[in-house]
Amino acid sequence: MFLVGLTGGIASGKSSVSSQLRELGCPVIDADVVARKVVEPQTRAYRLLVQHFGQEVLLENGEIDRQKLGQIIFSNPEKRRVLNSITHPEIHRAMLKHILYYFIRGYRYVILDVPLLFETRRLTRLMKHTVVVYCDPTTQLARLMQRDGLSREEAEQRIAAQMPLSEKRGLARHVIENSGSREDTHRQVLRLHTALDDSMEFLPIRAVAVAAVAGLGGLFLYMVKLLAC
Numbered sequence: 048m049f050l051v052g053l054t055g056g057i058a059s060g061k062s063s064v065s066s067q068l069r070e071l072g073c074p075v076i077d078a079d080v081v082a083r084k085v086v087e088p089q090t091r092a093y094r095l096l097v098q099h100f101g102q103e104v105l106l107e108n109g110e111i112d113r114q115k116l117g118q119i120i121f122s123n124p125e126k127r128r129v130l131n132s133i134t135h136p137e138i139h140r141a142m143l144k145h146i147l148y149y150f151i152r153g154y155r156y157v158i159l160d161v162p163l164l165f166e167t168r169r170l171t172r173l174m175k176h177t178v179v180v181y182c183d184p185t186t187q188l189a190r191l192m193q194r195d196g197l198s199r200e201e202a203e204q205r206i207a208a209q210m211p212l213s214e215k216r217g218l219a220r221h222v223i224e225n226s227g228s229r230e231d232t233h234r235q236v237l238r239l240h241t242a243l244d245d246s247m248e249f250l251p252i253r254a255v256a257v258a259a260v261a262g263l264g265g266l267f268l269y270m271v272k273l274l275a276c
């Protein structure tokens with residue numbers, strides 16, 4: 048099995064592309080969804096968040112107030128670093144479990160939708176393919192302001208909290224240009240899907256695992272036979 052890292056900038060269109068890939072039958076793990084699960088009440092990350100950011104980042108029902116936490120961390124790099132140091136190890140652990148699930152089910156590849164893929168070098172090294180969903184800066188800003196109801200200043204702050212999208216584009220093996228129409232993007236997604244389906248596994252891990260188990264089984268039987276003689 049191999050891993051495909053799908054990334055981009057905030058509001059560049061990752062979710063739109065990943066939902067099209069899901070419709071084509073690809074397994075996709077969404078880091079934003081995982082990130083929400085790992086900070087649910089009773090979790091370790093939740094307790095650490097309350098310890099560091101205080102009760103004021105909680106809603107009345109005890110859940111994390113994501114809007115409030117977002118306002119704090121996107122305007123303060125040090126607090127963002129603290130949030131990342133609490134959540135990222137938990138996110139990576141949970142994603143590994145999802146990957147194992149797909150591995151056991153026999154999928155050839157899994158797509159990881161990770162906004163901060165290139166900001167986290169440890170993860171990047173594990174990817175056979177990297178895909179950046181790109182759109183031009185003006186379009187990105189306009190889409191972000193419209194989708195999240197942010198002022199220009201707030202939206203610019205959030206974009207500045209990530210590695211520049213143009214830099215990410217230079218690091219990726221595949222680029223999906225999403226400044227144009229949804230149809231245009233869909234055509235590129237279809238091409239990417241074909242490329243992934245045609246991609247060879249560098250190391251057929253599944254076959255190696257099966258061979259290793261079969262080999263150990265054979266050795267065991269041989270030993271049993273020897274001892275029985």
Ligand SMILES: CC(C)(COP(=O)(O)OP(=O)(O)OC[C@H]1O[C@@H](n2cnc3c(N)ncnc32)[C@H](O)[C@@H]1O)[C@@H](O)C(=O)NCCC(=O)NCCS
Binds near residue numbers: 058131
């Ligand atoms: C800051 C939080 C509370 C805002 O929650 P909210 O529901 O409003 O947004 P959501 O989680 O859907 O994220 C939206 C986008 O913001 C960007 N973003 C999120 N966290 C970060 C971060 N720490 N640094 C830079 N950009 C970020 C990503 O592009 C993401 O796709 C939340 O994003 C969070 O807990 N972030 C820390 C975990 C993280 O790094 N998640 C990104 C996936 S690894």
Ligand SMILES: Nc1ncnc2c1ncn2[C@@H]1O[C@H](COP(=O)(O)OP(=O)(O)OP(=O)(O)O)[C@@H](O)[C@H]1O
Binds near residue numbers: 060227228229
């Ligand atoms: N080709 C397109 N044409 C018009 N609107 C688009 C296009 N692609 C995406 N959008 C819109 O732009 C916004 C951002 O897209 P999307 O939510 O897919 O981005 P994202 O990269 O997943 O964002 P985030 O990093 O915040 O999770 C959404 O409102 C989406 O509907």
